[in-house]
Amino acid sequence: MAFTFFFRDQQVMEQLVEQSLPILAGRSHPRVWDAGAATGQEPYTLSILFAERMGHFAFNNLRIDATDVESTGQFARTTESGLYPQADLARLPEGILQKYFEPAGEPGQFRAIEKIRRRITYQRHDLLSLQEIGHGYSVVVCKNVLLHFQPAERAAVLTMFHRALAPDGLLATEHTQEMPGELTSLFQRVSPGGPVFRKLTGGECQ
Numbered sequence: 041m042a043f044t045f046f047f048r049d050q051q052v053m054e055q056l057v058e059q060s061l062p063i064l065a066g067r068s069h070p071r072v073w074d075a076g077a078a079t080g081q082e083p084y085t086l087s088i089l090f091a092e093r094m095g096h097f098a099f100n101n102l103r104i105d106a107t108d109v110e111s112t113g114q115f116a117r118t119t120e121s122g123l124y125p126q127a128d129l130a131r132l133p134e135g136i137l138q139k140y141f142e143p144a145g146e147p148g149q150f151r152a153i154e155k156i157r158r159r160i161t162y163q164r165h166d167l168l169s170l171q172e173i174g175h176g177y178s179v180v181v182c183k184n185v186l187l188h189f190q191p192a193e194r195a196a197v198l199t200m201f202h203r204a205l206a207p208d209g210l211l212a213t214e215h216t217q218e219m220p221g222e223l224t225s226l227f228q229r230v231s232p233g234g235p236v237f238r239k240l241t242g243g244e245c246q
């Protein structure tokens with residue numbers, strides 16, 4: 041079982057969503073890729089944070105593509121159903137449980153409401169295939185995954201994210217992630233010491 045939880049790294053996720061709003065606003069069908077999304081708590085966190093900050097129409101055009109290498113189908117089933125035991129929802133900020141979840145399934149379970157569930161798609165994907173799932177993403181989130189890879193694999197996956205991102209798109213990783221020296225022309229850190237990087241497309245200062 042992959043370790044993850046709702047609203048993990050809440051401050052960074054809130055800043056990421058805030059910083060990405062102007063980028064999303066310029067697109068009719070903005071897309072976010074959550075790579076290594078495990079059982080869905082992270083893409084649901086994103087969906088809730090975007091729902092809190094985007095207008096109804098813009099939010100309904102957003103798509104969050106959640107991917108993971110897990111092959112039994114369990115991560116897909118959990119993410120697609122949006123069903124979680126109450127214990128998993130204990131860390132939700134004040135008011136979020138009542139607003140975005142409803143009792144469903146077995147006793148003690150809650151389901152994410154349709155509004156935020158419909159924004160999320162799940163597909164199996166191995167980051168080490170180095171084949172991006174698409175292009176033009178406004179945001180890529182890949183947290184607590186790259187640290188398991190070898191340095192050369194990490195650089196190749198980050199280069200793939202650069203291909204997948206739209207110009208000016210944002211990449212969020214975990215705090216401990218350093219940008220490999222050979223990739224400093226591809227990404228610029230958004231805030232000093234922070235885990236969010238902006239895609240560079242050439243000609244920008246670093």
Ligand SMILES: C[S@@+](CC[C@H](N)C(=O)[O-])C[C@H]1O[C@@H](n2cnc3c(N)ncnc32)[C@H](O)[C@@H]1O
Nearest residue numbers: 042043044076078108109166167168183184185
């Ligand atoms: C610790 S969990 C992180 C979950 C979530 N991103 C978070 O930060 O809470 C790591 C996830 O990375 C996935 N993973 C590991 N290797 C992967 C690969 N090669 N391609 C895609 N996902 C991978 C694992 O299956 C697991 O779900």
